[in-house]
Amino acid sequence: MKITMIGAGYVGLVSGVCFSDFGHDVICVDKDTAKIEALEAGRMPIYEPGLQQIVAENVRDGRLAFSTDLAESVRDRDVIFIAVGTPSRRGDGHADLSYVLDAARQIAEHVTGFTVIVTKSTVPVGTGDEVERIMREANPSADIAVVSNPEFLREGAAIDDFKRPDRIVIGLEDDRARPVMSEVYRPLYLNHSPLLFTARRTSELIKYAGNAFLAMKITYINEIADLCEKVGANVQEVARGIGLDGRIGAKFLHAGPGYGGSCFPKDTLALVKTAQDYESPIRLIETTIAVNDTRKRAMGRKVIAAAGGDVRGRKVAILGLTFKPNTDDMRDSPSITIIQALQDAGALITAYDPEGMDNARKLLEDVTYADSPYVAAQDADALVIVTEWNEFRALNLARLKAAMRTPLFVDMRNVYQVSEVTRHGFSYVGVGRAGG
Incomplete structure (x- = not known):
């Protein structure tokens, strides 16, 4: 499948790299030019055991690419993951969703065809509703299904956690997204990883x-x-x-x-x-x-x-x-x-x-x-x-x-x-x- 990962931080990079290792066609997008240039040169922005080798292998085999061009990277893709930061907001401690919502607006402006939009970032209950509202407001003609797919990665063991997960949680409101997300994670079926479909807020x-x-x-x-x-x-x-x-x-x-x-x-x-x-x-x-x-x-x-x-x-x-x-x-x-x-x-x-x-x-x-x-x-x-x-x-x-x-x-x-x-x-x- 054609997958785009918005955000090449810890979660986005590890997830995107592992998806490419499954055989999917993955583009990791980040607005940090220096980070993308470093990744293209084979230098990792984070320390995670085994990551550098997997990046090199999948770039070499043409399954993994890096870009700062969000507009071009979201066109004609099957699934677009939002994996940007959600730090504590200064002043009140709420999760700062500005990066998530900004990514949603930009994606909506350039997405083509039916596309599953997945929030991989850790977000409070109801964020999927807001992402969908913003995207439909920005582009009423966009054919999208917004899904929640939280990550459960431990730093220092993230690659193994991604490939041998305890569970894969997928929250959706549009049933068209179910077969798409099943296909995204199909390579893990051999490991008998439980795929749990729920409502998005759950x-x-x-x-x-x-x-x-x-x-x-x-x-x-x-x-x-x-x-x-x-x-x-x-x-x-x-x-x-x-x-x-x-x-x-x-x-x-x-x-x-x-x-x-x-x-x-x-x-x-x-x-x-x-x-x-x-x-x-x-x-x-x-x-x-x-x-x-x-x-x-x-x-x-x-x-x-x-x-x-x-x-x-x-x-x-x-x-x-x-x-x-x-x-x-x-x-x-x-x-x-x-x-x-x-x-x-x-x-x-x-x-x-x-x-x-x-x-x-x-x-x-x-x-x-x-x-x-x-x-x-x-x-x-x-x-x-x-x-x-x-x-x-x-x-x-x-x-x-x-x-x-x-x-x-x-x-x-x-x-x-x-x-x-x-x-x-x-x-x-x-x-x-x-x-x-």
């Missing part, structure tokens, strides 16, 4: 409800971790004990410094705002947001307490800056708040991250960046693991101990066993484990 809400539930699950285990520290229990064993219950499940029960990234913070806030607009407030999610925001700052205080209550003029080495491993995404990363809390207390920060340092430089001031964990740890009074990159899972503890001025090891992801670290002469502090 589809839009599924995305928000799913992300909010996962955010709540993370926040829940973090609060249980705090209780574990007080009562002398081990949160990892608690998580395993409750996660073995099939009704609960083990995923997203890993205690840490709080959630961040491009989805959970903005999606939980947008859901809360939508619920308030409809006079159906979601108190659990409101509390989840508040607890998560507070936790990040509290993790900074945790480091200060571990250092004896005073970090002024002392060097703290931060390992991991991105909100999760295998991405360069710094959006709402816990490391930002933690570092700022430490700096407010007078600490000197040195940091290392395998992929996130370029983006971190845009967000953090007065941070020294190192080219390895061991350089970051040199003469440090505390070392803090914030993001659990694989290369941090087997650090040479003897080498770290020799490099540091004060052997304090703060493990915010519980990567290490207490005994393993303490036998190398460190003082160890974890999350949700009494005495470390």
Whole structure:
């Protein structure tokens, strides 16, 4: 099928590339000329394992192209996906739909023949109705069907998630779109991926409800971790004990410094705002947001307490800056708040991250960046693991101990066993484990 993806950001690029890998003819459109030129030259604007190779293969085979010309790219296409950003709107926290609606207007002006218009961006309930209204207003003769098809991609595992999804949700009001969308995802039938057709508004809400539930699950285990520290229990064993219950499940029960990234913070806030607009407030999610925001700052205080209550003029080495491993995404990363809390207390920060340092430089001031964990740890009074990159899972503890001025090891992801670290002469502090 002939597919156009409007937006070559994280969702649009990964989705478009994977569709081309299925055998579809795909054009990825973005108004950022520098981004498109980089993609045409084989340079990726984001870090995602495996992405560069798949882009190169499909460009070579003629199934994937990049363009800044929206008008030309939407003519005579079967399906047009809108995959532009929906950040939190400044001032009120609602999802900013300006990019989505602007794309809809432009598409309407140039679309030809029957075309399925798909909102891939994460959008509040009712956005599909507004997209359809705007498009019909801009071009009353346009023959279109507007569909909701939310994405469920995890950064760092997006390609595998796209090709082996738990579910594919498609919300529609025009039955003509059903066979078209079935054909778009037909290559996944061999993987027995469940294709769930719903009403459009239901589809839009599924995305928000799913992300909010996962955010709540993370926040829940973090609060249980705090209780574990007080009562002398081990949160990892608690998580395993409750996660073995099939009704609960083990995923997203890993205690840490709080959630961040491009989805959970903005999606939980947008859901809360939508619920308030409809006079159906979601108190659990409101509390989840508040607890998560507070936790990040509290993790900074945790480091200060571990250092004896005073970090002024002392060097703290931060390992991991991105909100999760295998991405360069710094959006709402816990490391930002933690570092700022430490700096407010007078600490000197040195940091290392395998992929996130370029983006971190845009967000953090007065941070020294190192080219390895061991350089970051040199003469440090505390070392803090914030993001659990694989290369941090087997650090040479003897080498770290020799490099540091004060052997304090703060493990915010519980990567290490207490005994393993303490036998190398460190003082160890974890999350949700009494005495470390």
